[in-house]
Amino acid sequence: xxxxxxxxxxxxxxxxxxxxxxxxxxxxxxxxxxxxxxxxxxxxxxxxxxxxxxxxxxxxxxxxxxxxxxxxxxxxxxxxxxxxxxxxxxxxxxxxxxxxxxxxxxxxxxxxxxxxxxxxxxxxxx
Amino acid sequence: xxxxxxxxxxxxxxxxxxxxxxxxxxxxxxxxxxxxxxxxxxxxxxxxxxxxxxxxxxxxxxxxxxxxxxxxxxxxxxxxxxxxxxxxxxxxxxxxxxxxxxxxxxxx
Numbered sequence: 001x002x003x004x005x006x007x008x009x010x011x012x013x014x015x016x017x018x019x020x021x022x023x024x025x026x027x028x029x030x031x032x033x034x035x036x037x038x039x040x041x042x043x044x045x046x047x048x049x050x051x052x053x054x055x056x057x058x059x060x061x062x063x064x065x066x067x068x069x070x071x072x073x074x075x076x077x078x079x080x081x082x083x084x085x086x087x088x089x090x091x092x093x094x095x096x097x098x099x100x101x102x103x104x105x106x107x108x109x110x111x112x113x114x115x116x117x118x119x120x121x122x123x124x125x126x
Numbered sequence: 127x128x129x130x131x132x133x134x135x136x137x138x139x140x141x142x143x144x145x146x147x148x149x150x151x152x153x154x155x156x157x158x159x160x161x162x163x164x165x166x167x168x169x170x171x172x173x174x175x176x177x178x179x180x181x182x183x184x185x186x187x188x189x190x191x192x193x194x195x196x197x198x199x200x201x202x203x204x205x206x207x208x209x210x211x212x213x214x215x216x217x218x219x220x221x222x223x224x225x226x227x228x229x230x231x232x233x234x
Contacts (some may be wrong), residue, residue: 049161097203107155111159112159
């Protein structure tokens, strides 16, 4: 059973960098054709995909956040991380890490976030 | 605005059937997956692919897709099905992941 657990500061000051880590157990961040993903959910709002890193190391980011986001992984610790720079109050949200995979068919592709962390609330405030 | 469009809210009488829809051009090339989120909890996948339920998801949940519209149907809705439901897929260009805005299901 794959498990993911987010960790990091719950309070970040405006203009600083938000840093979170996701520790994976029961699976490897460096194998299996999975995308290791970060998502967030502002209070009372919907889900937003931040970005992901393919198991082989290629990152892909939400265009609306791309200039501020870096996702990396540490295979020795079986972790992947999120850095979001120059944060403002609008970045206050519950941040989730999750595993994403795709199954490509001849015509149509199946997508799924099959495992999620419990989420961690990050508040941006001075 | 999201590339996947969902109705913000629907209601259903206990034991009746409700269908939640998700529209987007990318759904002609990608099956939507569906997530149930209850207050204070992380989302849980309830449907993916053509009509695949993960282990532990009741068979009252079913999925379908036609053209640019994906649907999640709850047949015989129960009180515990009251939640927010999100659809997910790629965007129309296929280079990013997107979510619908979510549908709040109220069981009356």
